[in-house]
Amino acid sequence: MKQAVLVIIKPDGVLKGQVGTIFMKFAQIDLEMIALKIVRPTREKIEEHYRHLKGHKFYEDLISYFMGKYHNVHKLPAIIFYGEKAIQKCRKIAGKTNPEEANPGTIRGACGRITTKGIFENVVHVSSDKSEAKREIKLWFEPEEIPIPLYRSKVKKIDAYKKKVWA
Numbered sequence: 001m002k003q004a005v006l007v008i009i010k011p012d013g014v015l016k017g018q019v020g021t022i023f024m025k026f027a028q029i030d031l032e033m034i035a036l037k038i039v040r041p042t043r044e045k046i047e048e049h050y051r052h053l054k055g056h057k058f059y060e061d062l063i064s065y066f067m068g069k070y071h072n073v074h075k076l077p078a079i080i081f082y083g084e085k086a087i088q089k090c091r092k093i094a095g096k097t098n099p100e101e102a103n104p105g106t107i108r109g110a111c112g113r114i115t116t117k118g119i120f121e122n123v124v125h126v127s128s129d130k131s132e133a134k135r136e137i138k139l140w141f142e143p144e145e146i147p148i149p150l151y152r153s154k155v156k157k158i159d160a161y162k163k164k165v166w167a
């Protein structure tokens with residue numbers, strides 16, 4: 001069964017110039033890239049993204065980190081990969097959550113660090129399971145941005161809908 005996984009390159013990955021290297025690493029596995037865009041990590045979005053971590057002592061610092069406050073980076077590449085065992089494959093390339101425990105051959109092992117505050121700056125986000133991938137992808141992407149019918153969608157008529165178009 002094919003599955004989708006969300007990968008977001010975190011602010012430290014962008015600032016350290018790792019975007020190209022990360023793309024190359026993911027390109028080596030047999031997965032399709034089915035969506036790609038730059039997202040703006042707002043507090044609202046990140047709180048929803050990490051809602052299961054609310055209450056942890058590192059939560060507020062994690063929000064600040066993902067918002068780009070420590071790296072002054074506020075535009076993050078977000079990619080959806082699709083294929084057999086996509087989550088397992090991408091998490092393997094990313095490496096363990098704690099960059100000190102991650103294998104040096106993985107993205108997090110090679111480029112991550114633990115800050116003096118104790119935050120794991122670990123370069124990439126990768127969804128942890130199928131239901132989280134679905135929740136996260138629906139949070140960061142609109143149905144029209146994904147060129148396959150990945151999840152159930154509906155057509156909604158919105159009155160007085162305004163849309164930005166090229167001037």
Ligand code: UDP
Pocket residue numbers: 053058062096097118119120121122125126127128
């Ligand atoms: N994190 C942290 N300290 C911890 C656990 C997590 O700083 O003890 C951060 C880290 O950046 C991690 C993110 O919180 O990537 C989300 O944690 P999760 O347990 O979901 O790990 P992941 O799925 O990213 O490997």
Ligand code: MG
Pocket residue numbers: 126127128
């Ligand atoms: Mg996680």
